[in-house]
Amino acid sequence: MKIRHFFTAVAVAFIASTSFGYVREFDNGIPLAWVKDRTVVMQLSLGTGTRTLRDGFTSFNDSAIDALKTWNPHLAHLQFSWVKNSPVTPAEGDDEMSVMFDNKIFGSDFESGTLAVTMLAFRNGNFEETDTIFNKAVAWDSYRGALTPPVFDFHRVAIHEFGHTVGLDHPDQAKPKQNVVAIMNSQVSNLDTLAQDDINGATAIYGTGPAYNLIPDAPVLMDLSARGTTYTGNNVLIGGFIVQGSQPVKLVVRCLAFSLASYGISNALGDSVIELHDANNNLIGSNDDWFTSPSAETISSYHRDPPNSIESALLVTLNPGNYTAIVKSYSDSQQAATAGVALFEVYDLRKSASRLGNVSARGQVGTGDNILIGGLIIGGSTPKPVVVRALGPTLTQFGVTGVLADPYLELRDGNGNLVEANNDWQQSPEAAIISADGKAPSNTKESAMARTLSPGNYTALVRGVGGTTGTALVEVYDESASP
Ligand SMILES: [Ca+2]
Numbered sequence: 001m002k003i004r005h006f007f008t009a010v011a012v013a014f015i016a017s018t019s020f021g022y023v024r025e026f027d028n029g030i031p032l033a034w035v036k037d038r039t040v041v042m043q044l045s046l047g048t049g050t051r052t053l054r055d056g057f058t059s060f061n062d063s064a065i066d067a068l069k070t071w072n073p074h075l076a077h078l079q080f081s082w083v084k085n086s087p088v089t090p091a092e093g094d095d096e097m098s099v100m101f102d103n104k105i106f107g108s109d110f111e112s113g114t115l116a117v118t119m120l121a122f123r124n125g126n127f128e129e130t131d132t133i134f135n136k137a138v139a140w141d142s143y144r145g146a147l148t149p150p151v152f153d154f155h156r157v158a159i160h161e162f163g164h165t166v167g168l169d170h171p172d173q174a175k176p177k178q179n180v181v182a183i184m185n186s187q188v189s190n191l192d193t194l195a196q197d198d199i200n201g202a203t204a205i206y207g208t209g210p211a212y213n214l215i216p217d218a219p220v221l222m223d224l225s226a227r228g229t230t231y232t233g234n235n236v237l238i239g240g241f242i243v244q245g246s247q248p249v250k251l252v253v254r255c256l257a258f259s260l261a262s263y264g265i266s267n268a269l270g271d272s273v274i275e276l277h278d279a280n281n282n283l284i285g286s287n288d289d290w291f292t293s294p295s296a297e298t299i300s301s302y303h304r305d306p307p308n309s310i311e312s313a314l315l316v317t318l319n320p321g322n323y324t325a326i327v328k329s330y331s332d333s334q335q336a337a338t339a340g341v342a343l344f345e346v347y348d349l350r351k352s353a354s355r356l357g358n359v360s361a362r363g364q365v366g367t368g369d370n371i372l373i374g375g376l377i378i379g380g381s382t383p384k385p386v387v388v389r390a391l392g393p394t395l396t397q398f399g400v401t402g403v404l405a406d407p408y409l410e411l412r413d414g415n416g417n418l419v420e421a422n423n424d425w426q427q428s429p430e431a432a433i434i435s436a437d438g439k440a441p442s443n444t445k446e447s448a449m450a451r452t453l454s455p456g457n458y459t460a461l462v463r464g465v466g467g468t469t470g471t472a473l474v475e476v477y478d479e480s481a482s483p
């Protein structure tokens, strides 16, 4: 059982810094903050809007986005992003940051006179999840200038609540009390935006952090991914990759799980774990919840922070060789393993001339959304030859049971346009090239294609012919000369 701590950002005890007006949120003397450089993705569920608000916004989601944009320029090592009209059902404990109207605070009543509440969950001084609930019983509009009760301004209350999400508390309720002009004061007022004191508070928390890192563009497979359903037991999603060259590579290996719900995937995995193994099946790294990792800030500095705190990520430096990553559900005596859709990803941080030469993913091919999907990004400016395969029957040679008997492979570009579809590889117009490359599948029912692809994003989708299901492997090989 993981210990999460919570507090509600109204009516709590504070420790004040006496040299500034702003007040940070604390847990037992530890100031709370997000992992530096993180992108905090807000799931906006405030309705699509039925009228034009006084300031011209046509929905409260749009007003909330503007409130988030008000904070962003002052967050040097943090950024808000958002999913408007989020498909995520607001919930407490899902590690998604929902924003909504409700009459209740996850089942509890609002205290009299409370306009909105932000719930904060954290571990070891780092925020894990926030949820902001605006009191549905209040007459809301969105406007600037003097307050016009009984109609309250959603926009300034949103700026205030998102200040709690940033890590700031109420100066006017601090001990000792701070008398400052601030949107973070506990009472809504005619002040309709951030004051200097609020900005000072944000700067104090996020003004420093590791420098943001760029992954340089290069004519390589920049990053590779595979999406599939991970089940319990042996039917987990297994990602594989090969490091080619003579030098170690620095990689981020991660999985996304429940954050896939914000893309409308209804059966996304909950709490994920990732394990990395070498070619001898030795465990060389594992991670449960990335935000608790010592590498968390570095992962965020490359913008490779998973959106959900209980997703998993590893920062690793690996010698040339073969590696496998297992994506599975977290479980312990309190929390049973679950099944769901997950995404395995490996990113080459381009710190050496070595490269990712191949990636694969083994998983269950079901029907509907539950297919196996491989993704690749070709960097640089020159086309690259690749072989993409979908294997099923061949896996029985490796002791896999319940294989997909007859895979069907589609390759699509970044716009979703079909590049090529293949059922049985010998029917491919590139069958001779596939054989010449030494990539001929050992079973005639398996799929393959050999293409030279322009730089960009591609996906390889594996289904079963006639809606059949089973375990399959999707593979992408870089066929250009190895470094
Ligand atoms: Ca939540």
Ligand SMILES: [Ca+2]
Pocket: 271, 272, 273, 287, 288, 289, 290, 310, 311, 312, 330
């Ligand atoms: Ca986890």
Ligand SMILES: [Zn+2]
Pocket: 009, 010, 160, 161, 164, 170, 185, 186
């Ligand atoms: Zn407040």
